[in-house]
Amino acid sequence: MHATHIPKAPAYWSKAAIVPGIIAIGPMLPGTLAFGMAFGALCAQKNLSLAEVEVMMATVYGGLSQFVAVQSWPDVLTPGAIATLALLTLTVNIRFFLMSATLRPWFGTLPAWQAYPSMLLVTDGGWLAAMRYRDHGGADASFYLGGGIVLYFTWLFSAIPGFLLAEQLTDPRKYGVDLVMPAFYAAMLVPAWKGPRRAIPWVVSGVVALAVHWLVPGWWFIIAGALSGAISAGLMDEPEPQHPAGVSA
Amino acid sequence: MTEFLRSDVMVAFAVMTAVTVASRLGGYWLMGYVNVTPRVRRMLDALPGSIIVAAALPVAVNGGPVVVFAILAAMAVTIIRRNDFIAVITGMAVAAAARALGFGG
Numbered sequence: 001m002h003a004t005h006i007p008k009a010p011a012y013w014s015k016a017a018i019v020p021g022i023i024a025i026g027p028m029l030p031g032t033l034a035f036g037m038a039f040g041a042l043c044a045q046k047n048l049s050l051a052e053v054e055v056m057m058a059t060v061y062g063g064l065s066q067f068v069a070v071q072s073w074p075d076v077l078t079p080g081a082i083a084t085l086a087l088l089t090l091t092v093n094i095r096f097f098l099m100s101a102t103l104r105p106w107f108g109t110l111p112a113w114q115a116y117p118s119m120l121l122v123t124d125g126g127w128l129a130a131m132r133y134r135d136h137g138g139a140d141a142s143f144y145l146g147g148g149i150v151l152y153f154t155w156l157f158s159a160i161p162g163f164l165l166a167e168q169l170t171d172p173r174k175y176g177v178d179l180v181m182p183a184f185y186a187a188m189l190v191p192a193w194k195g196p197r198r199a200i201p202w203v204v205s206g207v208v209a210l211a212v213h214w215l216v217p218g219w220w221f222i223i224a225g226a227l228s229g230a231i232s233a234g235l236m237d238e239p240e241p242q243h244p245a246g247v248s249a
Numbered sequence: 250m251t252e253f254l255r256s257d258v259m260v261a262f263a264v265m266t267a268v269t270v271a272s273r274l275g276g277y278w279l280m281g282y283v284n285v286t287p288r289v290r291r292m293l294d295a296l297p298g299s300i301i302v303a304a305a306l307p308v309a310v311n312g313g314p315v316v317v318f319a320i321l322a323a324m325a326v327t328i329i330r331r332n333d334f335i336a337v338i339t340g341m342a343v344a345a346a347a348r349a350l351g352f353g354g
Contacts, residue, residue, distance in 0.1 A: 027333035031341070051253050052262075059266040069265060077257040082264055089265040093272045095300050101276030102293045105285055119277045120270065124304075131297050174348060176341030179316065183323035183340025185305040190327040192298050205299035206306045213307035225303025226296065233295030234288045 009139035010109035017133075017140035024133065025147035027187070028125035029154055031180030035063055036158020038177045039070070043159065044166035046073050053163055057156050061123075064181070065092035068219065091219040098226055099127045106134055107141060114141075121148030124181065128188045200236065205229030315352050319344040 036057070043053045048070070060066055069088055074081040100119045107115045118141065130144040172178065193199065209225025216224075283289060309316050323340035327333070 027337055030334075031337050034341075048258065049253055049255075052255065052258050055254065055259065056262050056265075059262055060269055062269050065265070065269065077261050082257075082261045085261055086264045086268050090268040090272070093269045095304065096269065096272040097276035097279075098296050098300060099276065100273050101280045102296050104277050104280030105293070107277070108281070115277065116274055119273045122273045124300075128297060128301075174345065176319065176344035176348075178312070179319050179323075179340040179344045180337060182305045182309055182312075182316065182320050183337045184333060185301045186320045186324045186340070187327040187333045187336035189298060189301050190324055191331070192301075198295075199298070201295040202298045202302045206302040209303035209307050210310065213311070221307050222300070222304045225306075226300040229299025229303065230292040230295050233299075234292040236291065238287060238291070 008106070008134065008137060011107050011139055011141040013114075013142050013145075014140050015142065017138070017143035018146035021129070021133075021143035021146035021148075022150050024129040024143070025125055025151055028129075028151060028184060031177075031184060032063070032125070032151060032154050033158045034172070034175065034177045035180050036155050037162030037165070038172035039063065039067055040159030040162025040164075041166040041172065042067065042070055044163045046070055048073075050160065050163050053159050054156070057159050060089070061120075061152065061155065062089070062093045062096070063123075063155065065089045068092055088218065091223065094223045095124075095226060096122050098223075098230070099124075102131065103127075103144075106139070110141065118145055118148070121145070121152060123148070123151055125184060126151050128185075132188070132191065197236075201229035201233040204232040313353065315344055315347045318347065 040053060043056075048056075056066060060069075065088070069085050072085075072088065074084075099122050103119065103122070107118060110118075121144075126144065126148045129147055133143050189202075205225040205228055208228040209221040212224040213221035285293070305320070309320050319340045322343045323336040326339045327336045330336075
């Protein structure tokens with residue numbers, strides 16, 4: 001039933017998938033906007049200038065890591081404080097490492113000058129939408145790039161209204177903004193369901209993430225859970241015969 | 250202008266950007282040296298779900314009953330309608346409504 005063992009087409013570029021790619025990340029846009037506005041409001045409270053906020057939006061480009069970093073923004077940026085921020089950012093964003101790894105089998109045939117810049121646009125939403133497209137046999141890299149660019153610019157501008165309206169947005173939770181990412185994740189998990197056996201790694205991931213979250217301060221739980229899930233999938237025996245022509249169980 | 254873009258803030262952003270860019274490029278780079286055996290294939294296939302669960306579950310549990318309930322509502326809507334947009338709006342609306350009614354968390 002599952003298409004894992006069917007070799008998928010190598011990546012190519014065409015205009016045909018740009019619009020479908022943008023439509024696929026469409027559900028992310030209101031949430032991204034709301035999340036970015038909440039972030040802008042937070043930055044205003046932390047006395048960052050709007051120009052500084054925009055530099056951060058454009059360069060770091062990792063919503064959760066920016067939130068976590070600015071929430072614990074120190075009063076004085078000593079080298080030690082900067083190192084702490086870097087470590088915090090790394091623990092939140094190291095999941096991008098795993099995400100870009102999964103894109104290699106798809107983008108690997110593209111020239112490096114096309115593939116590597118594309119990886120700079122890896123985000124949760126853009127990646128998840130692209131993986132689902134790939135899972136259905138899609139190969140057009142424009143699908144990923146189109147959605148990724150729209151998400152980037154939405155994020156870039158989203159902080160501005162939030163920064164300017166900071167007074168009104170002191171409690172973004174009132175509007176459920178903190179549910180944007182979890183709800184989108186949950187929506188992505190449902191179509192990824194391919195039977196209980198293939199969900200075993202998710203359970204491993206969840207148990208490890210909860211344990212690490214409970215035992216270790218900070219954000220290590222994301223990478224610990226994700227890696228545990230992947231490793232458990234690697235350790236599980238293949239339920240189907242190894243021959244490509246084999247009928248799946 | 251020194252207040253406009255403070256240099257120590259820019260240094261902090263540069264370091265944060267460096268680790269983030271390294272993360273984004275590193276996985277792709279490393280996989281150039283990994284032979285995608287069926288085992289590696291299974292690991293890669295399990296990553297989307299595993300990352301979702303690892304990132305969202307502790308936050309949900311930590312967020313309390315309102316967050317858990319809102320996420321379950323978003324999943325229920327997805328099962329019925331298969332529409333990501335409605336799912337996100339449902340999650341936000343359920344949490345906002347529950348909090349407006351005085352439920353904490």
